[in-house]
Amino acid sequence: MTADRQRLDAAWTALAELGVTLADLQHDARPALPTFTDYVPQVLSAAGPGALHAYRGYWQRMTTAWDHLAIDAVSASDIQALQRRVVASARARRNSRGGRHAGELLIAAARAFYNVAIADGLIDTADSPAHRVRKPRRLPTTRRALTPAELTEINQVARTTGNDTILDALLLRLHTETACRRAGALDLRLQDLDADRGLLLLREKGGTMRWQPISLDLATSLTQHAAARGAVPPTDPLLRYRNGKALTSHRYDELWRRIGRHLPWVAAQGITATGCATPP
Missing domain, CATH: 1.10.443.10 (Intergrase catalytic core)
Known part of the structure; x- marks a missing residue:
């Protein structure tokens, strides 16, 4: 066994005693991810007209809520908490359903946001907090044909x-x-x-x-x-x-x-x- 190999084995042994893994070292070596403030404009520029119409307001709510946090610093429970706030503040209309649709759109917007981050290689699919939050079950439509x-x-x-x-x-x-x-x-x-x-x-x-x-x-x-x-x-x-x-x-x-x-x-x-x- 060479001296270099002996030193390498000693280093791995010391890291193991400290509880440090290879994954920890690789994670620490990754560059810092963008914040919501930095990344939302990029998501907006990549979105189509339909996505902009549906999600722009919710992406802005995410920016306001999480501001300078890195996009991987938000948990599933953070998204659920924002969803509850969106539902509570939804505008009451005669045909509204207690903000349920707004809550559903917030989850969809968060998933669309993280889909862009996944496509850009910033995070892995398994690391998306939005995809770990269950979307509310869609209620039957109240639409009907006119007489x-x-x-x-x-x-x-x-x-x-x-x-x-x-x-x-x-x-x-x-x-x-x-x-x-x-x-x-x-x-x-x-x-x-x-x-x-x-x-x-x-x-x-x-x-x-x-x-x-x-x-x-x-x-x-x-x-x-x-x-x-x-x-x-x-x-x-x-x-x-x-x-x-x-x-x-x-x-x-x-x-x-x-x-x-x-x-x-x-x-x-x-x-x-x-x-x-x-x-x-």
Whole structure:
């Protein structure tokens, strides 16, 4: 046995007596991980539009709660505690379920955050505290189809109130025929309308795409709407304000607030554009 080997064996023996393992030495040799304040901007820049819309506020809550802590310094119980605070502070609405949805989104946001850290090689999958927290069981949806009489009431209000009744009536008809989500309608481009065949190309949740049949009458109305409001290149937004600007979600918010003021049952039941379809 060489002198070097003897010294190495003596060193390992001394470390073993101190309770130090090879894993401890490797862990200590790793560079310090970024803090939440440092890393959240990177997560935001890597997120898609859907993730930003759903999780941005929760990632900001994580930054506020854990600020300058390294991302591996948070435990599963820390995430559970933040979840409870989010649930307790959730805005009360008529159709809310005691903040349950907010708590579920917090866990989903934390998992999405740590998925980026795992992909960047900063932590191992087994070390993610968010993935050790169980997500609340999702309750059955309260969404339902509208009756023909209810849909008639809603359309009557849309066509007789507001500052752009033509647009509002067109939106309701679009959602009634296609049952598409708000985001699917807002993402429509001129090239997504096949007026001759009565088809719309919808891009919706999860990156899904589908050609949705519509009536030729609706196809004609959409064509006329786009032309009258300045849509020319194929990539131009299909739905537009009177001034030619692309429609935004603000129009939906204003439309349903107005309908809810005239029809209290709409506000009470949380009826929105995704609830415009009538039963078969």
